[in-house]
Amino acid sequence: MPAEAFDAFRYAHQHRTEVAWLSQNTNHLVPPEVIRGALDEAIRGRRYEGYPLASGDPELLALAQADLGLRDLAASLTSGGTESLYMVARALLGAGDEVVASDPSYLIIHRFIELSGARPSCLDIYRPPYRLTSGAVAEAIGPKTKMLLLIDPLNPLGSGYPREEVRAIAELAHDHHLYLLNDVTYRDFSDGHALAAEFAPEETVTIWSVSKNCGLAGMRLGGLLARPELQRTIARYNTNDLGVNVLAQVAARAALRTKASWIGEVVRTTRANDRRIGEIAKGVEGVSVLVAPSRANMTVLDLAPTGIDPERLQEELLRQHGVFVRAGTYLSKTYGPRFVRVSFSNPPSDIERFARAFPAAVAALRRPVAASPRS
Numbered sequence: 060m061p062a063e064a065f066d067a068f069r070y071a072h073q074h075r076t077e078v079a080w081l082s083q084n085t086n087h088l089v090p091p092e093v094i095r096g097a098l099d100e101a102i103r104g105r106r107y108e109g110y111p112l113a114s115g116d117p118e119l120l121a122l123a124q125a126d127l128g129l130r131d132l133a134a135s136l137t138s139g140g141t142e143s144l145y146m147v148a149r150a151l152l153g154a155g156d157e158v159v160a161s162d163p164s165y166l167i168i169h170r171f172i173e174l175s176g177a178r179p180s181c182l183d184i185y186r187p188p189y190r191l192t193s194g195a196v197a198e199a200i201g202p203k204t205k206m207l208l209l210i211d212p213l214n215p216l217g218s219g220y221p222r223e224e225v226r227a228i229a230e231l232a233h234d235h236h237l238y239l240l241n242d243v244t245y246r247d248f249s250d251g252h253a254l255a256a257e258f259a260p261e262e263t264v265t266i267w268s269v270s271k272n273c274g275l276a277g278m279r280l281g282g283l284l285a286r287p288e289l290q291r292t293i294a295r296y297n298t299n300d301l302g303v304n305v306l307a308q309v310a311a312r313a314a315l316r317t318k319a320s321w322i323g324e325v326v327r328t329t330r331a332n333d334r335r336i337g338e339i340a341k342g343v344e345g346v347s348v349l350v351a352p353s354r355a356n357m358t359v360l361d362l363a364p365t366g367i368d369p370e371r372l373q374e375e376l377l378r379q380h381g382v383f384v385r386a387g388t389y390l391s392k393t394y395g396p397r398f399v400r401v402s403f404s405n406p407p408s409d410i411e412r413f414a415r416a417f418p419a420a421v422a423a424l425r426r427p428v429a430a431s432p433r434s
C-alpha cells in the first residue's frame with residue numbers, strides 16, 4: 060500500500076498546545092482577559108440558547124464602521140471574512156467576467172471567482188515592488204474585466220500599498236465602472252494604511268475580519284462594508300439568515316471596544332518578530348526574505364537556491380521541531396514550490412523556537428542522502 064501523504068493540519072491540531080503556530084497568520088498576542096471576561100459573561104447568561112439578532116449586534120456593526128472610519132457605508136456580519144468573499148464573488152460575477160488579481164495571492168478568493176464562472180487574470184508580482192501597480196492594472200483592464208482585487212496588505216508577501224497607489228487603483232475602478240474588492244484583513248499591521256472606499260465609495264466592497272487583528276480566528280467573524288444598494292445585492296447570497304455565531308459577536312465587540320488600548324503593543328511585538336526572522340533567514344545560505352519590513356504579520360522566505368521542496372521543509376519543521384510554517388503551494392501555482400510563509404504575531408519564545416529549528420531543518424534537507432551500504 061502506498062504511504063499516506065502527511066497531513067500537516069491534522070498533525071498540528073493533534074499536537075495543538077505543543078506547536079508554535081507560525082502557519083496561518085493568526086494572532087497570539089491579544090491580552091486574553093479582554094476576550095475571556097466577555098465570553099464568561101455571555102456563557103453565564105446562556106446567550107448560546109437563543110438566536111442572535113439576525114442583522115448583527117448593532118453596537119458591533121457600529122464598531123466595525125467606526126474602526127474603518129466608513130460610517131456612511133452599510134455594514135454586515137458574516138462567518139469570517141471568507142464568507143463575505145464568497146458572497147461578493149457569487150453576487151457580482153458571472154460567466155465570462157474577468158477579475159484583475161495577482162500571483163501570489165490569497166487563492167481562496169480566486170477559487171470563489173472561478174466558482175462564479177469568472178476568471179482571475181493574474182499579474183506576476185513575485186518581483187519588486189511585490190504588489191500590483193496602477194500602471195500594470197490599467198494595462199490589464201480589458202473588455203471582460205468586471206472587478207479589481209486589491210488585498211492590502213497582501214497575503215502572503217506582506218507587501219502593502221502606498222496611499223497614492225490605492226487612490227490610483229480606486230480611480231481606475233471608478234473610471235472603468237468596475238467593482239473593487241478591497242480585502243483589508245491585515246490593515247492594523249500596516250502604518251498609514253489607506254482604504255479604497257475613501258476614493259471610490261460607489262465601486263468598493265471592503266472586507267474586514269477580526270481573525271488577525273483581534274486574535275479571534277477560531278471565532279469565525281468578519282464582514283463587509285459597501286454602499287447600501289450594493290450591500291443588498293450581495294446579501295442575496297447570505298446563507299446565515301439567522302445571524303452569525305452569538306459568542307463570536309460578543310468576543311468581537313469586546314475586542315473592538317478595547318483595541319486602541321492593546322493594538323500598539325501587538326504591532327510592536329509583531330514588528331520585532333519580523334526583524335528577528337529576517338536575521339535568522341540571513342544566516343541560512345540560499346534563503347532570502349522577499350519583502351522587508353512586512354506590512355502584515357507574515358513574510359515569505361524564498362528557498363529556491365537551496366533546492367529544498369517547501370512541503371518537505373514544512374513537514375520537517377513540524378515533525379522534528381514542533382514549528383508550523385506554511386509551504387507556498389496553496390498561495391501561488393507558479394511560485395509556490397519556491398517558498399514558505401512564516402507568520403509572527405506570536406510570543407517571542409515561538410520565534411526563538413523557529414530560530415533553532417529553521418537552520419537545522421534546512422541543513423537536514425540540504426544534506427545529500429547517504430548511499431545505502433551494499434548488501
Ligand SMILES: Cc1ncc(COP(=O)(O)O)c(C=O)c1O
Nearest residue numbers: 139140141165214244268270281
Ligand atoms: C487576505 C485574506 N482575506 C481573508 C482571510 C480570511 O479571514 P477570516 O478568518 O476572516 O475568514 C484571510 C485568512 O487568512 C486572508 O489572508
